[in-house]
Each structure stands twice: as C-alpha cells, then as structure tokens.
Amino acid sequence: MEHANEFQAALFLLIGIVIVGAILMARRGRAFHVRRIPGLSAIDEAVGRATEMGRPILFTMGLSVLDIVSMQALAILSHIARLAARFGTRLIVPVADVPLYTLTEEICREAFTAEGKADAFNPQDIMFLSDQQFAYGAAVVGIMHRERVATCFYFGYFYAESLLLAESGAIAGAVQVAGTPATTQIPFFIVAADYVIIGDEYYAGSAYLSREPTLLGSLFGQDIGKGIVLALIVAGSVIAVLHQLFPHLVRSNILAKWLGAG
Amino acid sequence: MHPFAPVHGRELWIYIAAATAGWIALFALLHRLPLRHKRALTIALTFIAGLFYTLEFYLPAKSHWFPWWKNPLSDLIVPMGNAMNVIFGFTLALGLINLAMIHGRNIARKRPGWFNSAAFFAAMISMIVFGLWQTYTPDTNRPAALGLSCAQVHRVYDVLFNGLLQPLGATVFSILAFYMATAAFRAFRIRAAEAALMMASAFIVMLGQVPVGRALTNWLPAHGFYSQFRLERFMGWILNTWSMAGVRAVGFGLAVGGLSMALRIWLSLERGSFFEMRESKP
Amino acid sequence: MSVAAGRSERPRYVIYALLWLIVIVTLIWPIPSPMKASPPVRSLHNAIEALPRNKLVILSVSWDVGTRGENGPQTAALVQHLFKSGRRFAIFGWAYPTGPMLAEGIAQSLSRKYGKRYGTDWVNWGFKAGGIPTLQALAKDIPRTIVEDIRHTTITDVPAMAGVRDWHEIGMVIDITGSATLDAWVAFWQGVYGVPLGYACTGVMGPEAFPYLDAGQIKGVLNALVGAAEYEAMVGIGGQGQQRMTSQSAAHVLIIALIILGNVLMVRDRRRKAGDRG
Numbered sequence: 013m014e015h016a017n018e019f020q021a022a023l024f025l026l027i028g029i030v031i032v033g034a035i036l037m038a039r040r041g042r043a044f045h046v047r048r049i050p051g052l053s054a055i056d057e058a059v060g061r062a063t064e065m066g067r068p069i070l071f072t073m074g075l076s077v078l079d080i081v082s083m084q085a086l087a088i089l090s091h092i093a094r095l096a097a098r099f100g101t102r103l104i105v106p107v108a109d110v111p112l113y114t115l116t117e118e119i120c121r122e123a124f125t126a127e128g129k130a131d132a133f134n135p136q137d138i139m140f141l142s143d144q145q146f147a148y149g150a151a152v153v154g155i156m157h158r159e160r161v162a163t164c165f166y167f168g169y170f171y172a173e174s175l176l177l178a179e180s181g182a183i184a185g186a187v188q189v190a191g192t193p194a195t196t197q198i199p200f201f202i203v204a205a206d207y208v209i210i211g212d213e214y215y216a217g218s219a220y221l222s223r224e225p226t227l228l229g230s231l232f233g234q235d236i237g238k239g240i241v242l243a244l245i246v247a248g249s250v251i252a253v254l255h256q257l258f259p260h261l262v263r264s265n266i267l268a269k270w271l272g273a274g
Numbered sequence: 275m276h277p278f279a280p281v282h283g284r285e286l287w288i289y290i291a292a293a294t295a296g297w298i299a300l301f302a303l304l305h306r307l308p309l310r311h312k313r314a315l316t317i318a319l320t321f322i323a324g325l326f327y328t329l330e331f332y333l334p335a336k337s338h339w340f341p342w343w344k345n346p347l348s349d350l351i352v353p354m355g356n357a358m359n360v361i362f363g364f365t366l367a368l369g370l371i372n373l374a375m376i377h378g379r380n381i382a383r384k385r386p387g388w389f390n391s392a393a394f395f396a397a398m399i400s401m402i403v404f405g406l407w408q409t410y411t412p413d414t415n416r417p418a419a420l421g422l423s424c425a426q427v428h429r430v431y432d433v434l435f436n437g438l439l440q441p442l443g444a445t446v447f448s449i450l451a452f453y454m455a456t457a458a459f460r461a462f463r464i465r466a467a468e469a470a471l472m473m474a475s476a477f478i479v480m481l482g483q484v485p486v487g488r489a490l491t492n493w494l495p496a497h498g499f500y501s502q503f504r505l506e507r508f509m510g511w512i513l514n515t516w517s518m519a520g521v522r523a524v525g526f527g528l529a530v531g532g533l534s535m536a537l538r539i540w541l542s543l544e545r546g547s548f549f550e551m552r553e554s555k556p
Numbered sequence: 557m558s559v560a561a562g563r564s565e566r567p568r569y570v571i572y573a574l575l576w577l578i579v580i581v582t583l584i585w586p587i588p589s590p591m592k593a594s595p596p597v598r599s600l601h602n603a604i605e606a607l608p609r610n611k612l613v614i615l616s617v618s619w620d621v622g623t624r625g626e627n628g629p630q631t632a633a634l635v636q637h638l639f640k641s642g643r644r645f646a647i648f649g650w651a652y653p654t655g656p657m658l659a660e661g662i663a664q665s666l667s668r669k670y671g672k673r674y675g676t677d678w679v680n681w682g683f684k685a686g687g688i689p690t691l692q693a694l695a696k697d698i699p700r701t702i703v704e705d706i707r708h709t710t711i712t713d714v715p716a717m718a719g720v721r722d723w724h725e726i727g728m729v730i731d732i733t734g735s736a737t738l739d740a741w742v743a744f745w746q747g748v749y750g751v752p753l754g755y756a757c758t759g760v761m762g763p764e765a766f767p768y769l770d771a772g773q774i775k776g777v778l779n780a781l782v783g784a785a786e787y788e789a790m791v792g793i794g795g796q797g798q799q800r801m802t803s804q805s806a807a808h809v810l811i812i813a814l815i816i817l818g819n820v821l822m823v824r825d826r827r828r829k830a831g832d833r834g
Contacts, residue, residue, distance in 0.1 A: 027533065142373065352693040354693065356693060480812060
C-alpha cells in the first residue's frame with residue numbers, strides 16, 4: 013500500500029473535515045462542554061503550592077523533540093509560565109533538544125512579558141542540558157534536589173528517565189503532575205506522581221486550560237473522529253465474524269481490504 | 275541524468291558555495307520582513323511542507339482514468355530523505371555548540387561546580403579526537419601522531435567507549451532498578467478493588483516471565499483445560515486480551531488526538547496563550 | 557541530614573542494599589533453568605527460518621548503552637541465529653548513533669566464533685540521522701540512501717549488498733529497540749510494502765507490541781531479557797539471556813515481597829490509628 017486507496021483518502025478527508033468543521037463551529041460561537049480532568053485542574057493548585065512555599069516550579073518535557081507532542085507540552089508550559097509570572101514564582105525548564113530549547117525560551121519570555129513581568133524573566137532558568145537520556149535525567153534530578161523544587165510538571169514524550177525523575181521528585185517532596193502520550197511510561201507516573209493525564213487527555217490539555225474556542229472545537233471534532241474509528245472497528249468485527257460463520261455469503265472482509273489490512 | 279544525482283570535485287564546491295551564499299542572502303532578507311509578513315510566510319511554508327508528504331501518499335501512483343498520470347512527488351522521496359539526513363546532522367553540531375557555550379560560560383565565570391564543565395570539555399574533546407582518529411587509521415602498529423601508534427589510538431578509543439561510556443551509561447540506567455524497588459515499597463497500595471485487580475495481574479505477569487514463577491505451576495498439565503492456569507499461559511492470556519485491549523484503546527485515542535493536533539499545526543489553526551501572544555505583537 | 561530525616565531514609569537504603577546483594581549473588585552463582593519458548597518468540601524464530609536465503613535481513617539497532625542489559629542479549633541471539641542459518645544481514649541505526657557501534661562489537665566477536673566475514677556475510681550501514689524521511693527513502697533506494705557502510709566502503713562495492721536495490725530484496729526487518737521506533741517501521745515499511753517485521757524490545761515496551769502481533773503486522777516478539785533467553789534456547793545456544801534469568805527471578809520475587817510488605821505495613825498502621833482513636 014504505497015499510496016492510499018480511495019477509501020483511505022475519503023476516510024482521512026472525512027475526519028479532517030469533521031475536525032476543521034468543529035473548529036469553525038466553535039469560532040462562530042457554539043459552546044462545547046469538556047468534562048473535568050483532575051490532572052489538568054491540579055495545575056493551578058500545584059503552582060499555588062510552589063508560590064506559598066516560596067520554592068521553584070520545575071517543568072520538563074523529557075526527551076521530546078520538536079513535534080506535535082512537544083507543541084502540546086509548550087501550550088501547557090505557556091499557561092504555567094503565565095501563572096508563575098503572575099504569582100512571582102520561579103520557573104525552571106530544562107530541555108533536551110536544541111530547536112525546542114530556543115522555542116521554549118521564547119515562550120517563557122513571551123509569557124512573562126504578557127503578564128507585565130518582563131524584568132522578572134531569567135533566561136538562565138531555561139536551560140539546554142543534554143540530548144542524551146541519562147545525562148539529561150541525572151542533571152534534572154540534580155536540579156530538583158539542589159533547588160528544592162516544590163512542584164514538578166512532566167509533559168511531553170518520556171522514556172526510561174520518567175521513573176528516575178518522578179521518583180526523585182517524590183523523594184524531594186514535590187507535588188507532581190504528569191501527562192504523556194507514551195503509554196509505556198504511564199504506569200511509572202501513576203505510581204510516583206500525584207496527578208496523571210492519560211492518553212488523549214494529554215491532547216485535550218491546551219483546550220482545557222485555555223478554553224479557547226478553536227481548541228475546544230478541535231477536541232469535539234477529534235471525539236467525533238474517534239466515534240468514526242469505533243464504528244469502523246465494530247463494522248469490521250461484525251464482517252469478520254460473518255465471514256467466519258457464513259463464508260459463502262460474506263466472501264471476504266471487505267473493510268479490512270479497503271483499509272489495506274486484508 | 276537524475277535531477278538530484280550526486281556531484282563531485284570542483285562542481286561540488288561550487289554548489290556548496292552558491293547554496294551557502296544563497297541561504298545567507300535569503301535569511302538576511304527574511305530578517306528584514308515585518309512581523310505580519312513573517313507570519314504569512316511561516317503559515318505558507320508550514321502548509322507546503324505538510325502538503326508534500328500528504329499529497330505523495332494520497333495521490334495515486336497511477337490512474338485508471340488518466341493513463342498518462344504518474345505521481346510526481348514519489349521521485350522526490352529519496353532526495354528529501356537525504357536532505358533530512360543532512361539537516362538532522364546539523365542538529366548534532368548545534369547541540370555541541372550550545373553545550374560548549376553554556377559550559378564555557380560556567381568556566382569563564384568560575385560558577386560553582388565549574389570543574390564539572392571542565393570535565394565536560396575533557397570528555398567531549400577526547401571522544402571527538404580519538405573517535406575520528408580511530409575511524410581513519412588502521413588498527414596496526416604503524417606510527418600515527420603525537421608519539422602514538424595507530425594501534426594505541428584504537429586502544430585509547432576502546433577505553434573511552436567500551437571502558438567509560440558504556441559502563442557509565444549502563445550504571446545510570448541501572449538506578450531505575452533501585453528506584454523501581456523503592457517505588458514498589460512506597461507507592462503500590464491496595465486501597466480499592468481495582469488496585470487489587472491490578473496488583474494481582476502485575477504479580478502474575480512478573481512471575482510468569484521468570485523461571486522461578488514458571489516453576490510454581492510446572493506441576494499442572496502441559497495440555498488441556500488446566501494448562502491455562504500455568505503462570506506463563508495465564509500471563510499470556512492477560513497480555514493478549516485485557517492488556518492488549520487497553521493498549522489498543524489508548525493507542526486509537528492518541529492517534530486521533532495526534533491527527534487533530536497535526537491538522538491544527540499544519541493549517542496554522544493552533545491557538546492558546548503563546549500563539550495569541552505572537553499575534554497581538556505588532 | 558537530621559536524625560529524623562535519616563531514619564526516614566533508612567528503609568530506602570535497606571531496599572537498595574538488599575536488591576544489590578540479591579542481584580550480585582545470583583549473577584555470580586546462577587541456577588541454570590531450562591527455558592521454553594513462548595508463542596511470540598517461536599513465531600519470530602519460525603519466520604526467520606522461513607525466509608528465502610537470497611534476501612537480506614535488516615537489523616535495526618535502535619538502542620543505547622542504557623538498555624544494553626536487555627537489547628544486547630537479544631541482538632547477540634539474533635545475530636547468532638542468522639549466522640547459523642547462513643542468512644546475510646545489515647546492521648542499521650536511525651535512532652541512536654551508538655546503536656550500530658554496539659551491534660558491530662557484538663557481531664564482530666560472534667563472527668569469529670562462526671567463521672563469518674564482514675562484507676560477505678554481514679554489513680554495517682551505520683547511523684543515518686534523518687528520522688522517518690530516511691526510512692521512507694531507504695525503502696525506495698537503499699544504495700542512494702546509505703551510500704557508504706560504517707567502514708566508508710561504497711555500499712554497492714560490498715559483496716553482501718550485491719543486487720540489493722530497495723525493499724524488494726529485503727526479507728525481513730527486525731527492530732531491536734529501547735525506544736519508540738516500531739510505529740515507524742509498521743507505518744512506512746510493513747504497512748506500505750508488506751515487508752515482514754520482527755521486534756525485540758525492552759520489557760516495559762512489550763505490551764505495546766501485542767496489538768501489532770495480534771494483527772499480523774509483526775511476525776514475532778522478543779520481550780525483554782526473558783525473550784532473549786527463550787530465543788537462545790530455541791536456537792540452541794548459550795548466552796547472557798539465560799545466564800541472567802536467575803538474577804531477574806530473584807529481583808522480581810524481591811519486588812513482589814516489597815509490595816506485599818508495604819501493604820502489610822499500611823494495614824498495620826491503619827489498625828494502630830483506629831485503635832488509638834478508639
């Protein structure tokens with residue numbers, strides 16, 4: 013399947029139109045409800061805790077490179093940076109990717125400027141450590157203990173360093189909020205962190221925090237997209253079962269063929 | 275002649291010089307553009323870049339209705355891949371330069387812990403020098419330079435890579451095993467029925483993976499109904515049914531969420547604190 | 557550190573010491589135990605055995621020194637199987653620069669044991685930095701994408717690469733990884749061209765492979781050190797996988813004991829608090 017067939021192209025177009033359509037509806041004033049996501053609601057609380065204790069906040073994106081996962085993490089960072097600027101709390105952001113580092117510094121600077129606290133922004137607090145997994149992990153653990161951070165945020169793509177960071181944060185007594193699309197690391201965050209955002213709650217993060225119509229519309233559109241995928245799964249399962257039970261009537265799993273699996 | 279055929283010799287250097295001069299001129303021009311034009315250019319380039327791979331996949335290679343049709347983008351996949359190879363190679367150098375600047379500042383200003391930065395330079399320089407040197411010298415007793423033979427250069431590299439880098443990297447990763455043990459003691463608490471279920475599954479999977487666990491149920495028959503209760507088979511059942519369903523469900527959600535995010539970025543519809551701040555700037 | 561803080565740190569250090577002791581003792585004095593291959597491991601083994609001998613196997617080594625404990629024995633077991641069965645393979649890295657170098661060391665030492673020669677029986681393509689676009693380009697034109705092997709020989713001059721132009725000449729890709737690289741191979745090689753895929757991963761990534769295994773998108777899985785040990789048993793070789801299973805067993809038992817102990821202590825503390833209140 014070097015190129016898409018008509019069914020696959022139509023499916024992509026359908027999901028794309030649904031998402032873009034929902035965004036346009038939201039921009040025209042249609043309201044969309046988002047259920048409470050405890051992990052995301054805890055962000056403001058966690059920032060408040062750091063402010064009360066007079067200790068810094070640590071935000072890390074793990075080993076994320078500049079892609080959609082890190083763009084989502086940056087959207088959340090932007091929200092946290094604004095809160096930190098507003099309350100006068102120090103925000104430390106160690107980064108493991110050079111292109112991402114330049115964008116991260118820009119985002120934090122803009123957040124502080126938007127809150128009228130441009131002078132309070134310390135570029136030294138946004139640092140590129142290393143792109144090597146455990147050099148980065150070890151350096152962040154060192155920062156956690158030396159700076160005695162009160163709150164740790166983990167948003168981005170993590171690998172094995174997730175447990176290293178989360179357990180170190182727990183030992184340091186920090187409140188920890190984590191969110192990652194890396195399913196392999198979710199168990200470690202659930203054990204060691206206080207709040208965890210699972211699966212596509214991660215991609216709902218920016219919409220949830222900002223309540224911006226475009227993002228809420230996109231969230232609604234992707235839920236409809238999931239509904240379409242679910243319908244295809246059910247249809248495919250039914251066809252597969254019928255093909256097994258009545259092979260002379262249902263000669264092949266046509267849906268599987270259309271999706272390039274048959 | 276392929277449009278992206280490699281060139282050599284003087285022609286290659288002319289291409290490099292012309293490309294460098296062209297990019298410098300282009301960046302100088304882009305730097306002078308007003309912000310709103312930069313934004314429009316960013317949106318246009320983002321769209322075109324995303325469009326390339328999308329169209330290459332969704333346009334058919336051939337068409338029944340138009341026999342003359344051939345997907346024109348497919349021939350560009352290999353040159354694009356090679357271009358990405360080169361661009362990603364630059365990021366390695368970018369990382370090194372950035373690190374050198376940060377650690378250089380630490381040493382110059384004698385910040386606390388500056389000796390760690392000195393260690394960084396020592397490690398980086400020795401690894402680069404001996405890494406490249408051993409690549410281009412044969413492992414023989416022929417003299418190399420600085421009083422070292424080629425074989426000695428290879429031995430020094432062996433010490434750095436196999437003797438230092440490997441054990442140090444493996445050691446730091448091994449910390450995870452200890453953290454896992456303390457996390458298990460500290461945090462795995464059965465406070466609800468779901469937690470008890472999760473714990474039971476975890477025990478079965480952990481024991482089913484190792485010989486001591488398999489030995490616990492070795493006495494059960496290897497075939498038949500009761501063979502299902504052998505730990506390794508029970509573990510397989512958990513992984514192939516319950517766990518797989520959960521992983522698939524999360525995977526589908528992430529995939530659609532990722533598609534939505536990708537669409538927003540491709541069509542420059544992304545909104546939120548940062549992007550609105552950029553727009554409100556004059 | 558205050559006395560109180562030190563007291564609260566004590567359990568942690570005891571756990572560390574216990575784990576260290578158990579692993580060291582069982583590494584020095586392992587208890588040999590026969591390993592029976594599980595269905596995913598058997599599937600991978602059989603898939604490799606069924607490959608046509610004129611096709612090249614790609615070993616995609618996307619692991620670093622950190623995951624050498626699991627991926628190293630997996631790589632060694634697979635290389636030995638390929639050597640024993642007389643199948644050519646190419647080592648290739650696109651996620652970690654050190655991957656091909658680590659695999660090179662393993663293949664070099666094993667080639668001496670099996671009398672195999674670099675360039676004829678195997679080749680190392682080295683590390684290519686481009687990510688997914690490189691994988692896409694590789695499928696369409698291998699010589700133009702790889703250009704040179706790790707020893708700077710033009711790839712078309714390497715005897716093992718005779719006749720290898722694109723995905724048609726590839727019998728199988730085996731992704732040996734400690735990172736999230738499987739999705740890319742499934743999406744851009746197996747899904748597009750139908751090239752058979754094998755997977756060897758760290759333990760934490762194993763559950764993610766089962767949906768693909770169930771759907772037939774990958775032929776088999778070596779999951780963690782136990783996967784390497786089972787594969788060694790299938791191929792009929794000794795190796796680090798089997799040697800380290802005693803340590804793995806002991807560590808698993810210790811962690812289960814710690815979880816149980818932690819819960820027992822929690823129940824005891826609850827009862828004590830209830831007793832104090834009542």
